[in-house]
Each structure stands twice: as C-alpha cells, then as structure tokens.
Amino acid sequence: MNTLSWKDVTGKLKTVAARKDLPETAAFWTDFSARARLVRQDEPVATRDRIPVGLRWGTATVLALFLVAAGLFALPTMRGAVTRIKALEVVAPHSGLIIMNDQSGRGTILWITGMESNPSSG
C-alpha cells in the first residue's frame, strides 16, 4: 500500500470539503448596486500612511544604522575629552598648590604643600 502523504490528503480535501459555487456574478452585483445606493459611505479619511510599509522600515533601519555608526565614530573623541582642572581653591591654610595634568595617563595630580607646617592656624 502506498504511503499516504499530506499532499494526497490536501488533494482529497479539495473534493471532500469543496465549498459550493459562488453566487452568480451579474446577479450578485446587481443586488449589491441596488443596496449600496441606499448606504452612505463613510467620510474619506486622509490616508496618513501613503508611505509604503517597506519604505518606512527601510528608512528606520538606515536611520538606526546611521545613529550607531555616528556613536562609534564619536566614541574615540569622547574618550579623549579628559576633564582638566585649571584652578582650585583650598580653604585650609597651605603654602603652595600644584596642578599636574597627566595627558598620557588621563589623570590629574593635585599637590598641596605646606598644610602640615601651620598646625596652629586651623
């Protein structure tokens, strides 16, 4: 006995579960015309989505890629932007203040001198 495949079943389904024929074309549309003239169509809506769905998705994808690329390009610049200390006010008594910006190490050294030499003034 041959193996029964789904293709065989669908072939048979078309016979077993065939629907009856459509209403006759001319009669249907004549009936429809008579009824449709009694029906008031809704107000036209401005077709907001004239842009095809595919084009919208395409545009969104390109925009997203552009933003990611821009972020990647901007990253090195952002890394290079080290905060610099140009001035510092020390409230405690001291004798000297040195600010050293270490460009290569991306750090800043603050050296406050003479604080320990005036213990009585605090």
Add this chain to the structure above:
Amino acid sequence: METEGTAERLERARHGDIDAFMELFEGARPMVFSVAYRIVGPNDAEDVLMDTTLKAWKALPGFTGRSGLRTWLCRIAHNCAVDHLRRCPRWVGQGTDEARGGADPAVLPDPAQRHPAAALAGAELDEHIRVALESLSPEHQSTLLLRFVDGLGYAEIAAATGVSIGTVMSRLFNGRRKMMRLLKEVREDLT
C-alpha cells in the same frame, strides 16, 4: 501597470464610484465567500458575503492601506460572520455540508469489514478524510480548509479567523498532524 490600475480604482471607489468598487472587489469575492462559508456554513455564506461587501463599500473611504486590501476584507468578513453567528448560532461544523460538530474518530469504518486491497482507495479514502477532518475542532477545520482548500495566505487567515498569524501557524501544524495521525491509525489497522 496592474498596481496602478488597482490604486486608481481604489481611489475612485473611495470617493463613491460603485463601478470601480465592483471591478476592484470582483477578484476578492471568492475569497470572502470562502471565509463566510467556513465560518457560518453553506446556507448563510451568501448573506455574509453580501453583508461583507456592503460593509466594505461603506467603510472603504476609511481604508488607509495599513494592511492589504484582501486582509482588510477578511477582517470585515470575519466580523460579519461572527455577528451572523450571534444572531443565528446554528452552524457548528466547518468541514463539509454534513458537519455538525466534531466527529468521533471511533466511527471510522471498521477495517475488519473491508477488503484490504480496496482500503484507503477512492471514495473510501474520501470518507476517512472527511471523518478525520470533522474530528478536529471547528477552529482547526476552518484554518486547514482556508489554507489548503481555499488557498488563503497566513495574514488573510489570521484576519478571517480573528487570531494572530502565530496561532494560524500553530493550528495548521496541529490540525495537520492530528489528521495525519488519525489517517495513519486507520491505515495501520487495514494492513
């Protein structure tokens, strides 16, 4: 060129041109009739087809093109069919004219009473397939039939049955598997 013609007809129909509407929808009429037929059955399918067409005519100016025209029509057909069933809930079966609810697979013809050589051949196989189909739930029946007999796409079936495309795929898979399992059981009994 075909697309331009359709777009022009759609625009004219949206602004009240009945002839353009009829030209546009004649091609979709078999599909809408199938949807109606699978949901409300043979006796009321023509009424649902007319209801759907009239509703589509009324609502067409509001059609924005977010979904395809056929999918939009399937959704309207589904709503009309469901409304119809609420008013006259007598149709339960989906598969054939005789279907009135799920059939019991146990009523498949007794293999022992048959000649093996003739098993699953011709009308006999038709009968097995019919019974196997009717053993499925109405949802699985209509989904299978809309796909494999009426040739609708997944999105159209989803709109026609009021479920997601994922559910359509799941129903197709499970319905098909169950039918094949039932048919295979009968076939093994016969050999």
